[in-house]
Amino acid sequence: MRVEKRNLAEFTTLGVGGPAEVWTVENEGDLAKAVSKPFRILGNGSNLLVSDEGVSERVIRLGGVFAQGDLGSVRGDPHLTPWIGAGVLLPSLVQEALNKGLSGLEPLLGIPASIGGAVRMNAGTRFGAIADVLEAVEIFHDGAFVVCAPEELSFAYRQSRLPAGAVISRVRLRLRKKSQDEIASLLARVDSARKGQPKRKSAGCAFKNPPGDSAGRLIDAAGLKGLSRGKAEISLEHANFFINRGGAKAKDFWELVTAVREQLPLELEWEIWGELS
Ligand code: FAD
Ligand code: EPU
Numbered sequence: 001m002r003v004e005k006r007n008l009a010e011f012t013t014l015g016v017g018g019p020a021e022v023w024t025v026e027n028e029g030d031l032a033k034a035v036s037k038p039f040r041i042l043g044n045g046s047n048l049l050v051s052d053e054g055v056s057e058r059v060i061r062l063g064g065v066f067a068q069g070d071l072g073s074v075r076g077d078p079h080l081t082p083w084i085g086a087g088v089l090l091p092s093l094v095q096e097a098l099n100k101g102l103s104g105l106e107p108l109l110g111i112p113a114s115i116g117g118a119v120r121m122n123a124g125t126r127f128g129a130i131a132d133v134l135e136a137v138e139i140f141h142d143g144a145f146v147v148c149a150p151e152e153l154s155f156a157y158r159q160s161r162l163p164a165g166a167v168i169s170r171v172r173l174r175l176r177k178k179s180q181d182e183i184a185s186l187l188a189r190v191d192s193a194r195k196g197q198p199k200r201k202s203a204g205c206a207f208k209n210p211p212g213d214s215a216g217r218l219i220d221a222a223g224l225k226g227l228s229r230g231k232a233e234i235s236l237e238h239a240n241f242f243i244n245r246g247g248a249k250a251k252d253f254w255e256l257v258t259a260v261r262e263q264l265p266l267e268l269e270w271e272i273w274g275e276l277s
Helices: 028-034 090-100 115-121 180-193 215-221 250-263
Strands: 002-007 019-025 039-042 048-050 058-062 134-141 144-148 167-177 232-234 242-244 271-273
Touching: 019 028, 028 058, 028 134, 048 250, 058 167, 090 115, 090 180, 115 167, 232 250, 242 250
Parallel strands: 019 058, 039 058, 048 271
Antiparallel strands: 002 019, 134 144, 134 167, 232 242
16 A cells, blocks of 8 residues: 555646545555545546645545456356456446447446546446446445445436445446447447547536536537636637646636636536635
């Protein structure tokens, strides 16, 4: 196990965030030690706005056995995967599924999450979400590893319900066999739906879509595209993406969030860590 003082900007896709004590756990024993004081779990940092002052809690990163695992060798249809460490990155699983002729992960193409973070957020696109392909989720809670059925986690749009203080430790998926051509063709459709999204540093969509509408469309219609604070900017390509043009601060992003909310009653999709206002 490594315990280091690090700037969380190093671990967030937005590239902002101040200092914290970062505990990189390698195995079950490390995890049990790490959760003995107040903590937060860091996935791939792709849905986080972290304060410039950092956070006072321990920040746990899942390394070692929790960052290992793959889709396994394909036998039946459906194919039930082995347990996959929650720290494994989703893009590598999407690629592996294509290589092995396994279908179900295509809707998640382009989401730079850890599989644990994807489950926690029920990450997805209009083509589907991670909850659709979950067989089981292992969580570490109250000192024990417990297996949950997906139904127990109340998945909804960009939402799950975990017991307070639970850590997702491993995940099993249920995938279907399909030809690589069919998988590639769905991947191409998902990729094409992402064409309007900026490639620059962001944390994906800042706000959830309200029922029946798109937050990006609403922010755009309110004339807020291109609004900037410091080096943070509401993307000209897609108004629900806020980008770091280099050297932006968390407080700059928070000012953009506040400016949008002065005009529109939108709910944040980002998770906020630490004090911002
Ligand atoms: P983090 O951002 O590190 O954490 C998010 C939350 O999950 C935090 O509360 C954290 O504590 C918790 N968490 C993480 N891991 C665990 C764990 N093992 N156990 C318990 N809690 C945990 N999202 C979509 O849904 N659809 C998209 O199309 C999409 N596109 C994106 C495109 C880009 C370019 C980017 C940067 C982001 C995009 N996102 C999208 C947002 C983001 O990728 C998702 O919300 C993702 O699920 C976050 O996963 P993460 O591992 O990065 O989690
Ligand atoms: N639109 C505008 N202006 C903009 C952006 C969008 O008018 O600046 C319009 C588009 O023209 C389109 C509509 O709004 O008519 C919807 O836009 P888009 O197809 O880009 O989808 P979205 O609703 O903005 C959602 C998810 C994305 C996901 C895409 C693809 C949310 C909040 N966003 O975006 O998820 O990648 O669909 O399926 O649910 C994320 O959650 O972080 C995320 C990126």
